Amino acid sequence: xxxxxxxxxxxxxxxxxxxxxxxxxxxxxxxxxxxxxxxxxxxxxxxxxxxxxxxxxxxxxxxxxxxxxxxxxxxxxxxxxxxxxxxxxxxxxxxxxxxxxxxxxxxxxxxxxxxxxxxxxxxxxxxxxxxxxxxxxxxxxxxxxxxxxxxxxxxxxxxxxxxxxxxxxxxxxxxxxxxxxxxxxxxxxxxxxxxxxxxxxxxxxxxxxxxxxxxxxxxxxxxxxxxxxxxxxxxxxxxxxxxxxxxxxxxxxxxxxxxxxxxxxxxxxxxxxxxxxxxxxxxxxxxxxxxxxxxxxxxxxxxxxxxxxxxxxxxxxxxxxxxxxxxxxxxxxxxxxxxxxxxxxxxxxxxxxxxxxxxxxxxxxxxxxxxxxxxxxxxxxxxxxxxxxxxxxxxxxx
Amino acid sequence: xxxxxxxxxxxxxxxxxxxxxxxxxxxxxxxxxxxxxxxxxxxxxxxxxxxxxxxxxxxxxxxxxxxxxxxxxxxxxxxxxxxxxxxxxxxxxxxxxxxxxxxxxxxxxxxxxxxxxxxxxxxxxxxxxxxxxxxxxxxxxxxxxxxxxxxxxxxxxxxxxxxxxxxxxxxxxxxxxxxxxxxxxxxxxxxxxxxxxxxxxxxxxxxxxxxxxxxxxxxxxxxxxxxxxxxxxxxxxxxxxxxxxxxxxxxxxxxxxxxxxxxxxxxxxxxxxxxxxxxxxxxxxxxxxxxxxxxxxxxxxxxxxxxxxxxx
Amino acid sequence: xxxxxxxxxxxxxxxxxxxxxxxxxxxxxxxxxxxxxxxxxxxxxxxxxxxxxxxxxxxxxxxxxxxxxxxxxxxxxxxxxxxxxxxxxxxxxxxxxxxxxxxxxxxxxxxxxxxxxxxxxxxxxxxxxxxxxxxxxxxxxxxxxxxxxxxxxxxxxxxxxxxxxxxxxxxxxxxxxxxxxxxxxxxxxxxxxxxxxxxxxxxxxxxxxxxxxxxxxxxxxxxxxxxxxxxxxxxxxxxxxxxxxxxxxxxxxxxxxxxxxxxxxx
Ligand SMILES: Nc1ncnc2c1ncn2[C@@H]1O[C@H](COP(=O)(O)OP(=O)(O)O)[C@@H](O)[C@H]1O
Ligand SMILES: [Mg+2]
Numbered sequence: 008x009x010x011x012x013x014x015x016x017x018x019x020x021x022x023x024x025x026x027x028x029x030x031x032x033x034x035x036x037x038x039x040x041x042x043x044x045x046x047x048x049x050x051x052x053x054x055x056x057x058x059x060x061x062x063x064x065x066x067x068x069x070x071x072x073x074x075x076x077x078x079x080x081x082x083x084x085x086x087x088x089x090x091x092x093x094x095x096x097x098x099x100x101x102x103x104x105x106x107x108x109x110x111x112x113x114x115x116x117x118x119x120x121x122x123x124x125x126x127x128x129x130x131x132x133x134x135x136x137x138x139x140x141x142x143x144x145x146x147x148x149x150x151x152x153x154x155x156x157x158x159x160x161x162x163x164x165x166x167x168x169x170x171x172x173x174x175x176x177x178x179x180x181x182x183x184x185x186x187x188x189x190x191x192x193x194x195x196x197x198x199x200x201x202x203x204x205x206x207x208x209x210x211x212x213x214x215x216x217x218x219x220x221x222x223x224x225x226x227x228x229x230x231x232x233x234x235x236x237x238x239x240x241x242x243x244x245x246x247x248x249x250x251x252x253x254x255x256x257x258x259x260x261x262x263x264x265x266x267x268x269x270x271x272x273x274x275x276x277x278x279x280x281x282x283x284x285x286x287x288x289x290x291x292x293x294x295x296x297x298x299x300x301x302x303x304x305x306x307x308x309x310x311x312x313x314x315x316x317x318x319x320x321x322x323x324x325x326x327x328x329x330x331x332x333x334x335x336x337x338x339x340x341x342x343x344x345x346x347x348x349x350x351x352x353x354x355x356x357x358x359x360x361x362x363x364x365x366x367x368x369x370x371x372x373x374x375x376x377x378x379x380x381x382x383x384x385x386x387x388x389x390x391x392x393x394x395x396x397x398x399x400x401x402x403x404x405x
Numbered sequence: 406x407x408x409x410x411x412x413x414x415x416x417x418x419x420x421x422x423x424x425x426x427x428x429x430x431x432x433x434x435x436x437x438x439x440x441x442x443x444x445x446x447x448x449x450x451x452x453x454x455x456x457x458x459x460x461x462x463x464x465x466x467x468x469x470x471x472x473x474x475x476x477x478x479x480x481x482x483x484x485x486x487x488x489x490x491x492x493x494x495x496x497x498x499x500x501x502x503x504x505x506x507x508x509x510x511x512x513x514x515x516x517x518x519x520x521x522x523x524x525x526x527x528x529x530x531x532x533x534x535x536x537x538x539x540x541x542x543x544x545x546x547x548x549x550x551x552x553x554x555x556x557x558x559x560x561x562x563x564x565x566x567x568x569x570x571x572x573x574x575x576x577x578x579x580x581x582x583x584x585x586x587x588x589x590x591x592x593x594x595x596x597x598x599x600x601x602x603x604x605x606x607x608x609x610x611x612x613x614x615x616x617x618x619x620x621x622x623x624x625x626x627x628x629x630x631x632x633x634x635x636x637x638x639x640x641x642x643x644x645x646x647x648x649x650x651x652x653x654x655x656x657x658x659x660x661x662x663x664x665x666x667x668x669x670x671x672x673x674x675x676x677x678x679x680x681x682x683x684x685x686x687x688x689x690x691x692x693x694x695x696x697x698x699x700x701x702x703x704x705x706x707x708x709x710x711x712x713x714x715x716x717x
Numbered sequence: 718x719x720x721x722x723x724x725x726x727x728x729x730x731x732x733x734x735x736x737x738x739x740x741x742x743x744x745x746x747x748x749x750x751x752x753x754x755x756x757x758x759x760x761x762x763x764x765x766x767x768x769x770x771x772x773x774x775x776x777x778x779x780x781x782x783x784x785x786x787x788x789x790x791x792x793x794x795x796x797x798x799x800x801x802x803x804x805x806x807x808x809x810x811x812x813x814x815x816x817x818x819x820x821x822x823x824x825x826x827x828x829x830x831x832x833x834x835x836x837x838x839x840x841x842x843x844x845x846x847x848x849x850x851x852x853x854x855x856x857x858x859x860x861x862x863x864x865x866x867x868x869x870x871x872x873x874x875x876x877x878x879x880x881x882x883x884x885x886x887x888x889x890x891x892x893x894x895x896x897x898x899x900x901x902x903x904x905x906x907x908x909x910x911x912x913x914x915x916x917x918x919x920x921x922x923x924x925x926x927x928x929x930x931x932x933x934x935x936x937x938x939x940x941x942x943x944x945x946x947x948x949x950x951x952x953x954x955x956x957x958x959x960x961x962x963x964x965x966x967x968x969x970x971x972x973x974x975x976x977x978x979x980x981x982x983x
Contacts, residue, residue: 015978022970462980484816495807511721513815
């Protein structure tokens, strides 16, 4: 029965059709997003001005950091870093990280960074700031001085580790750096987080720079920077892409303060007193009163913030540099620090870096598609967004 | 539905595994109400035919009908009336005999739940397994499993029972019971299609026989028809065997063999009395003359050529 | 038919043992925490450090520990066995000579495997909950976001998480069902299915394959934890469910295309 055999073969068309339909559904949104918004053309100067005039006071949304620095052995770095807290700088070197943010003026902000089965939340209600880390249930409570020198920066308490920056922050900083070393242009409009945007493109002139261009997507209506992308030379995809995936300019609701849950370890840092700012002695873990909650909670004596950081912990500030100096300018700046003690082995750097040597000496080079970092055998560290030879040259001169 | 004359009918049914035709263009005709012996040495394609009949495997060519309905399209309507035992029984060893029957009964939408208990009890009693019904099948002997398999085929009244080598692995006592059971079922009006490589089994209980060899259907019909087809022989005891053979040859009898004082030849429609007259008139001293009807075994060997060896 | 199928599955010693071991995982975790006399120092699986404060977390810790390896293994065993196991026993030919049809039999098998996935994750949650209640105090539940919810809501969210984990396993289960229609050797089908789970997990951890990460059925396996945030974060859970639905659609239809036409020779 050849006919029925053909009918039997035809059944395989069903899964094929299903798979085709699914991929169509999955890729259709990306195809349709190729459409560009209909916006009047403006010059780079007009756009920069628009950003400078931007005055968005309240918004809430979700932003995403996607980084792909092309570090060869990043997993070893991650493995070494995994044992730390939920906030790990090395984590941000690869992959996609999402955070939600709510801002209501300079005094009220909250940021929530969900990780895999953990979460870091930061709250700021004007006179207090809290940092909650679900790993270890630790809370750092900052009591802020009444007079704030920089209102814009208040969302980040000075000592709270805050590696993710909001796009507007980063873009404004970058715009300030526009100098004759940079070619500034505006590309075709696009959509970011469903908003029509202009994209400002900053391209360094220097051949030594590893950066091809930096793109800043700006909301065409209110001038709020919504996305920053950094594209390295020789690549089309950005190595760093920080941008909103969702944004809402209405006043966010919800609380901007935080009540430490029972059982958590609270470290209070009173920034109104001068001494506390620097002294670790004043940090005292504050047990939550067991009687306050319905549970019998034991006070967790271990895991003081700061104390848990053993010598093997991969914190970049393991011990401060004796001296730093900056060589070069603008895009090709190289920072050279000497006397930095980095726990190289624990950091997994050995696997990620390659040995190099030259007239300037010898060391190990950590090469990423954006930054190059040179760990010299004499204890110096040089880093910059420049190619390896420019970095070696800077070391030789400096 | 008018009762069809044939319970199973195939035309040009072929199943190939790769290049080899396990079933090679067979035209079966199983009359309703018959006990049909499907005879053939191991590997001759009996089980393969049964699998195709029941829709377990796709035929390469040909068409077939079961209970008058075209298969496999009508499987849903036909299968409730067909009980089957295919290439030995198979059960879930971690379930009891009864639980196994419940599971298989519930696997079809045709089985009434309200009568399930009663039907299972009856089927178990019929195959003599009532005593061990609540034992795990893991603990059953092969013969017990074979009986449970039969019980499964008997969970509802069936118009057609397809039994593939049902006495395989059973003791003589069990074999006899199965034989009686088959006769009972046939007496109740079911058509029984029974495959076997054992001639004696088929000979004892079947009204019809089909003979398979190397995937081909060599012959089918009633037992009497098949025996006749094998050819009746003439046997002559005489003092002059050579002359007798000469005369018989002249009469047109074939396959003459002379062994001492005995002459054998195929009758092929000649009447023994005519032969006798001719021999006597020619002066041959006939001590005895008889027509020998072949056994089914002779027919079987004649047809398959190699008896009961595995063909391939 | 589904009931008979379920009864057949859950009466099997192998299945009972697997469920028992699944329930024992969080119980063993809780016991280890109990015997070591206090919270581990923030290391080890998430939620485990909370167990000594609130026994309820043993259930979540159990899910976290079981999802990378043991749950997929168990699901591979049961889904890989679904058709191949019947073929191996020979019972498949008897099921198919019942007038139910192959599509229906396959659908019943699929439903049974799905029920098993749920039973497996609920076994983990229950085992954890019972051990936690026996060994430790229980009370209000602190979410990952640092807020506090009532014990009842915490337990409800834990079982919802077990449901999400069960749903997360359905993609793998449908792969197992398809593989199971390809062979008469159940062990082979189980191993192949478990192999797919390992492959997916490995690819998900290799940065070079980042482009396909969102398409791997293991990618969102930890999304169930998002139920323990406040507000509950649905993005990954929804992405997970959509992805699993996609896998189910493709592999279930492949299983159907294969099973409804194949020669049953066992
Ligand atoms: N799955 C299969 N693949 C290839 N050949 C097979 C398969 N099943 C049966 N055969 C072959 O088909 C022939 C007929 O087998 P079968 O129908 O089981 O014979 P019988 O039941 O008469 O003993 C045998 O030669 C056997 O080797
Ligand atoms: Mg056979």
